[in-house]
Amino acid sequence: MTEQRKVQAAFADVAKDLLAKDGARLSEAEQREIEAEAEEEILGEPSALQRKADNPVSESGAPAWAKVPSNLVIPPWKQIGYVRFKPSLTERPDLGERMCITWGLSVVDERLARQAARGESTRMYEELAKRMIRSVDGHKADWTGKNGEGSVNRFWEEIGPKSRAFLINQYLQTHTPTVEETADFFLDCCTYRTSVVG
Numbered sequence: 348m349t350e351q352r353k354v355q356a357a358f359a360d361v362a363k364d365l366l367a368k369d370g371a372r373l374s375e376a377e378q379r380e381i382e383a384e385a386e387e388e389i390l391g392e393p394s395a396l397q398r399k400a401d402n403p404v405s406e407s408g409a410p411a412w413a414k415v416p417s418n419l420v421i422p423p424w425k426q427i428g429y430v431r432f433k434p435s436l437t438e439r440p441d442l443g444e445r446m447c448i449t450w451g452l453s454v455v456d457e458r459l460a461r462q463a464a465r466g467e468s469t470r471m472y473e474e475l476a477k478r479m480i481r482s483v484d485g486h487k488a489d490w491t492g493k494n495g496e497g498s499v500n501r502f503w504e505e506i507g508p509k510s511r512a513f514l515i516n517q518y519l520q521t522h523t524p525t526v527e528e529t530a531d532f533f534l535d536c537c538t539y540r541t542s543v544v545g
Contacts, residue, residue, distance in 0.1 A: 408427075409427075409448075413429040414446060414484060415485070416485055416487045419448065421450070421481075425450040428448065428450065428479070428517060430446060430448075430514070430517065431446040432444065432510040432513070437507045437509075437510055438504070438505055438506065442505060446484060446485075448480075448482035450481060452475065457475065457478070463477075475522070476511070476515040477500075479518055480499050480514070482497070483498065
């Protein structure tokens, strides 16, 4: 058995343990998936099974590590982002791991972000990214400015510049069409004609 096959076999054993913990039984389909994953070559990216093991999902669809407030109403058809920041990436590592829940902006959210930016173009993306935040460390997002448990402004300050950059990048990735989407739009969804007089 090659070294790579030994690693794959060991990974499959660990994955079986992770999926079967707490007395849960693996279905035949799950067992076949695990065996298929063990047979595939690992090409530098985590396999689907590894991603499942690293991000177990609760019954609500949220990762097991996510703190979802009971009063948070998640709208249908939204892509929900569950984001956590290791203490080493934050300005306040003494507060431990931080997390937030995000989703895409509505027209009202965009207007509020523009108002908060007060015409400063350099603040615009920052305010748009902040508006995506719907939950802070297990508390519903608070925009009152009172610095309570769910205060987005306090969270934004405490997570520091590295973590803020991740959220700004998340905003850009989730609110900007991909190259493929743009090409498809202009090739298949948009056409122009010249008007004729007369």
